[in-house]
Amino acid sequence: MDLIIRSARLPGASxxxxxxAVADGRIAAxxxxxxxxxxxxxxxxxxxxxxxxxxxxxxxxxxxxxxCEARRGDLEEAIQEVARAKKDFTAEDVYERGKRxxxxxxxxxxxxxxxxxxxxxxxxxxGLEGVVAxxxxxxxxxDVEICVFPQEGLTNNPGTEELMxxxxxxxxxxxxxxxxxxxxxxxxxxxxFAMAREFDIDxxxxxxxxxxxxxxxxxxxxxxxxxxxxxxxxxxxxxxKLSNTSPERFEQAAxxxxxxxxxxxxxxxxxxxxxxxxxxHGPIRGVTATHKLLHHGVNCSLxxxxxxxxxxxxxxxxxxxxxNLNANICHIGAxxxxxxxxxxxxxxxxxxxxxxxxxxxxxxxxxxxxxxxDSPERAVAELxxxxxxxxxxxxxxxxxxxxxxxxx
Numbered sequence: 001m002d003l004i005i006r007s008a009r010l011p012g013a014s015x016x017x018x019x020x021a022v023a024d025g026r027i028a029a030x031x032x033x034x035x036x037x038x039x040x041x042x043x044x045x046x047x048x049x050x051x052x053x054x055x056x057x058x059x060x061x062x063x064x065x066x067x068c069e070a071r072r073g074d075l076e077e078a079i080q081e082v083a084r085a086k087k088d089f090t091a092e093d094v095y096e097r098g099k100r101x102x103x104x105x106x107x108x109x110x111x112x113x114x115x116x117x118x119x120x121x122x123x124x125x126x127g128l129e130g131v132v133a134x135x136x137x138x139x140x141x142x143d144v145e146i147c148v149f150p151q152e153g154l155t156n157n158p159g160t161e162e163l164m165x166x167x168x169x170x171x172x173x174x175x176x177x178x179x180x181x182x183x184x185x186x187x188x189x190x191x192x193f194a195m196a197r198e199f200d201i202d203x204x205x206x207x208x209x210x211x212x213x214x215x216x217x218x219x220x221x222x223x224x225x226x227x228x229x230x231x232x233x234x235x236x237x238x239x240x241k242l243s244n245t246s247p248e249r250f251e252q253a254a255x256x257x258x259x260x261x262x263x264x265x266x267x268x269x270x271x272x273x274x275x276x277x278x279x280x281h282g283p284i285r286g287v288t289a290t291h292k293l294l295h296h297g298v299n300c301s302l303x304x305x306x307x308x309x310x311x312x313x314x315x316x317x318x319x320x321x322x323x324n325l326n327a328n329i330c331h332i333g334a335x336x337x338x339x340x341x342x343x344x345x346x347x348x349x350x351x352x353x354x355x356x357x358x359x360x361x362x363x364x365x366x367x368x369x370x371x372x373x374d375s376p377e378r379a380v381a382e383l384x385x386x387x388x389x390x391x392x393x394x395x396x397x398x399x400x401x402x403x404x405x406x407x408x
Contacts, residue, residue: 001028001038002393005368008048010360011342011376017045022366025392029362041388043370047379049342050359051111051367051389052319053349056204056237056265056303059098059115059134059144060127061086063308070310075209075274078310079181083152086123094130101307102134104317106141107397109369109386113144114204114353116176118151119163125170132171141396145353147204149176154191156183161191168199177205179217186220193224196233202354204265207236211275211284213245218253222260231261235352237303239264240271242288250289254296263352264298266290267305268326270312287329290344291337301349302326302341319345320371323380335377342376366393372401 003022010018010030019034020027029036061082068081098115105113117127128146135144148167150160154177168175177192179185189205196203207217218236225234242250257264268287275286290300302322307315323341332338340348350358357365373384389397 001036003039003041003366003390004034004036005041005043005048005370007045008043008370009045009374011047011049011346020048020360020368022390022393025366025394027360027362027364027366030360041370045374046387047371047373047375047384048360049369049371049376050346050350051369051391052109052345053301053353053355053358054105054110054113054303054319055235055301055349055352056267056305057101057105057113057115057317058117058306058309059101059131060089060094060117061309062101062306063097065308065310065313068310070313073273073310074277075311078274079151081310083122086118086127089123089126091126091129091133094127095134098131098134101317102138102142102144104307106138106389108316108318108320109371109389109397110317110319111142111367111369111389111391112350112353112355112358113142114147114174115144116147116149116204116206117167117172119148119160119167120150120152120157121159121163122152125163125167128167128171140394141391145174146172147174147176148172149178149206150188151178151181153178153182154188164195168195168201174202174204175199176203177207179205179207180209185217189217189220189224193228193230196230197228202233202235203230204235204237207239208241209238210241211244211278211286213241213249216241216253218262219256222256222262225260225262233354234261235263235265237265238267238271239288240275240286243275243286244284250292251296254293254298257293258297263300264288264290264293265301265303265352266326267303268322268329269315270305272325272329273312273314285329287326289330290326291330291332291340294340299348299351300344301352302344303349320379320383320386324383327380338377338380341380367391
């Protein structure tokens with residue numbers, strides 16, 4: 001064996017400790033007291049989980065907060081400021097800023113990532129060029145897939161569709177949308193579904209990003225998902241409108257998403273930061289309750305979204321922090337729902353991205369994290385640090401446990 005992790009505690013398992021044997025980058029066996037030889041790591045009865053999965057982040061426009069102004073701090077200003085800044089992006093610049101963000105993600109145990117990437121006549125394909133090179137150079141630590149989308153509109157921004165198609169031929173493997181910035185939102189959604197069918201790829205849209213649920217584009221997305229048989233291959237992100245609607249409307253939307261097989265990613269940090277800015281008192285939180293959607297059969301994930309830019313001028317790329325933040329915002333107290341917060345950065349995220357080679361089972365890729373905790377619930381509640389991470393059986397990070405120096 002190449003590696004044996006001893007005395008591991010698995011998510012959802014009993015109190016029994018097990019060993020995990022790794023050979024040729026894959027999990028070879030899991031069980032108590034494995035009779036195997038190789039490099040050993042004593043997990044010390046700590047939690048060992050499959051690597052974290054980041055379903056929605058923006059590498060190309062991360063770490064630009066010092067290039068932008070933020071007087072109002074709202075969504076419209078963020079779009080305007082990034083549009084202005086990205087005209088000066090180069091592939092090398094995108095690579096270096098993305099590298100900083102990607103390494104933070106790796107340091108916090110992320111082993112898979114879907115990054116959203118903007119193309120339009122202002123930026124061209126320079127962002128794609130930088131991120132494609134970055135993904136290639138860091139494949140030893142993380143698998144990165146690229147979702148290309150039109151942040152500033154599609155039908156109202158001539159030349160954007162041609163660039164999206166070119167990007168899909170040059171490294172992007174998922175197609176996205178931002179219909180709320182388009183003069184014809186439904187037409188943009190139609191075109192994105194057409195591209196998905198043409199290239200036989202998954203869809204991941206920014207959707208229903210606003211304070212009120214008077215109109216929901218998700219209903220139309222569900223209709224198209226059913227019409228074209230895209231259930232399980234369509235995801236939407238944000239949907240902050242559902243955080244400010246009646247219980248009846250929420251349940252109707254949840255049932256519709258579940259029936260159509262449309263998954264949802266909530267971005268707690270960005271949604272909390274950008275929503276609820278208009279009321280003079282009692283602002284809404286703007287974070288949709290994923291745990292309630294799960295109760296209706298909707299697959300959900302939690303993710304980082306923006307890092308150090310006008311959309312979210314904060315962030316350390318810790319998905320455990322996102323799970324903890326989500327639990328706080330949404331008043332999650334039930335043990336089973338707190339555990340689902342952990343699942344929404346691991347197994348549920350992997351399901352959203354259709355990652356077949358993922359999980360804690362013999363034969364799966366050995367993408368693993370060792371957390372300084374003994375259960376998923378405690379890891380979320382206590383913001384447990386990742387002590388070790390492995391990609392295809394190779395250790396990528398080590399973080400020593402904190403040491404308290406007591407007086408003699």
